[in-house]
Amino acid sequence: MDTTTATALSPDQLFAFQRDGFLVVGGLLARAEVDAINTAFMAQAEAGPVPGMFDGRPDAPTADPLARLPRMMHPHHQRHLAVGDIARRYMLDGRVEGILTDLLGEAPIAAQSMYYFKPPGARGQALHQDNFYLRVQPHSCIASWIALDDADRGNGGMVAVPGSHRTDIACPEQADRSLSFSDHLVRTPEGMREEPIDLAAGDALFFGGAVIHGSYPNTSADRFRRAFICHYLPESASEVSDWYRPLVNFDGAVAERDAATGGGPCGGGTTEEKGPH
Numbered sequence: 001m002d003t004t005t006a007t008a009l010s011p012d013q014l015f016a017f018q019r020d021g022f023l024v025v026g027g028l029l030a031r032a033e034v035d036a037i038n039t040a041f042m043a044q045a046e047a048g049p050v051p052g053m054f055d056g057r058p059d060a061p062t063a064d065p066l067a068r069l070p071r072m073m074h075p076h077h078q079r080h081l082a083v084g085d086i087a088r089r090y091m092l093d094g095r096v097e098g099i100l101t102d103l104l105g106e107a108p109i110a111a112q113s114m115y116y117f118k119p120p121g122a123r124g125q126a127l128h129q130d131n132f133y134l135r136v137q138p139h140s141c142i143a144s145w146i147a148l149d150d151a152d153r154g155n156g157g158m159v160a161v162p163g164s165h166r167t168d169i170a171c172p173e174q175a176d177r178s179l180s181f182s183d184h185l186v187r188t189p190e191g192m193r194e195e196p197i198d199l200a201a202g203d204a205l206f207f208g209g210a211v212i213h214g215s216y217p218n219t220s221a222d223r224f225r226r227a228f229i230c231h232y233l234p235e236s237a238s239e240v241s242d243w244y245r246p247l248v249n250f251d252g253a254v255a256e257r258d259a260a261t262g263g264g265p266c267g268g269g270t271t272e273e274k275g276p277h
């Protein structure tokens with residue numbers, strides 16, 4: 001695993017990304033930025049549900065922490081909210097743009113933002129491949145996963161399978177719902193193994209759309225594992241799953257691309273295959 005300070009990427013970093021399918025960039029966000037993002041999203045969660053973004057219920061039974069604090073989807077669409085402004089700003093952040101441009105070899109276009117709270121006791125998200133859902137063609141999508149708390153094995157940090165970016169997009173199996181809030185599981189291919197990716201708050205993990213990755217439950221007593229997650233496509237992509245449109249260029253303008261039409265690896269496409277994930 002290659003960890004380094006955020007600047008223009010070095011040849012070693014690009015090599016590591018091409019070898020593993022993912023790259024950790026240390027210290028992408030400053031502590032004050034992390035704190036400001038978390039403060040805004042925690043306050044928004046307290047304010048209750050927002051249709052299309054957040055269906056957390058503050059009065060939900062505590063047995064499933066995700067009933068109170070599920071992920072927020074596409075907060076950048078909520079331009080009237082403080083979190084909408086923040087999500088859009090960080091989704092289109094120049095530091096992220098520079099890294100993605102180096103990794104893709106061309107300009108990126110933003111498709112999605114998400115905020116995960118993952119409070120103590122929350123389930124994880126079983127191993128999966130993002131381009132199963134985004135259906136970016138040709139090429140693939142790419143994710144930027146920014147840690148907003150220290151994230152490690154103790155609080156359900158990320159895991160990824162090095163080299164899995166060279167595998168095909170698989171048709172998922174049923175995941176164990178006692179460990180995962182999502183239904184889909186992609187097994188680690190023979191001869192490969194998953195690797196924990198320990199991150200400090202402010203570090204970022206970048207990974208391609210075929211990389212098998214996910215997380216396990218947060219088994220800590222009192223440590224949140226918050227993260228701001230965005231997905232992007234290379235500007236040469238011609239289509240993406242409809243659920244992720246409208247797309248946004250880094251200058252803020254809408255980017256037009258076709259809705260994906262081809263069947264997926266499950267033979268025709270399922271509802272979940274078309275998003276969200």
Ligand SMILES: O=C(O)CCC(=O)C(=O)O
Pocket residue numbers: 116124125130143158213214215227229
């Ligand atoms: O943050 C997590 O636990 C999983 C996130 C993830 O896998 C994704 O956004 O694709």
